[in-house]
Amino acid sequence: MTIRVSETTRNIVCKSLDIDRLSEVIDMSYGGFSTTADVDRAKTGLYSDSNRGSVRLNTGRYYTAKEYEERITRIKNMKLPY
């Protein structure tokens, strides 16, 4: 199975990523994921109807980076009965 994108697509992507050849993406890293560059829950929700991927993600059952950090702080501060 070979998938080949058209020359136009290649040119658009290469220009936008500032690379000469599509194969140069191999050593590029994906974007970070942190409290400052977080997942937009509202935007994710917009595509949930058309997305055929994970049910958990489509139904919003996940922790974004910020939510995860907040969860760590909340649970770390919970007092155990003593």
Place this chain on the structure above:
Amino acid sequence: MGIAPGKENENGFSKEEIAQLEGLASLYMQAKSLILYSEEVDPDYRSNLQTIKELRDAFDHLMRIIVERFSDDKFSLGDVSGTEYFQKNIQKSIGHVYRAAFDALDGAVMSLREKIISGLDAFPLEAVKDILPEYWDIRVKLEELNETIGDHRARKDIGGNIGETLDRFVKDVDILKSFHKKLLSAGPALEEYKERKNQEGKKEKRSQVQISVTNAIIGGIICAVVGVIATVAFNSYFQKTNAPDKQAPPQISSPATK
């Protein structure tokens, strides 16, 4: 893919590389089981996007290896290739899978901590002491683990003893998991204890009320008796003091009679 291992095959992997790929596959299977467990134990059955991101990055490094071996276009691969490129990327891939596993275990510890606290909060501490005496050991473990949550994410590179650290972490999570299970099954016994203590408390309160009432009655009677005695004593004293003196007053002769 039908590629025989060995350097003689242009695209193939050496025996050492195959062993490393097997190691990665084995680690991935363990990490996957921990991720699934972490999602199941989460109070809201939520996934952690940090974990998904680590898996994405692990996949990316694995694919770099595959592309390097099978792509005709090696122009884009930078300075290193071959074994060196393989080693660099397999280590990174392993590191990301480890971090995914640690994220999953962190999530599991937090979920179990939350569930244990809310489970225990419903019962008096004496009931927990009596029915789940091991809680005090678990408490120490929970506090220890609480300190380390999120620590591994602060480290960029994996250490040499990462496997042992992961094993120890899994063992600790298993201890918490067993305790949580025990806490759930001890629910009826804890409820019974709570009910019994409530009844005992009510009984004690009732008997305290009875004692108070009895004391009040006795006190009342004593007061009444003392009051009666005091009244009688006062009356008799005043009667004595107010009664006309029986001794005849001294006769004073008036000057007229003389």
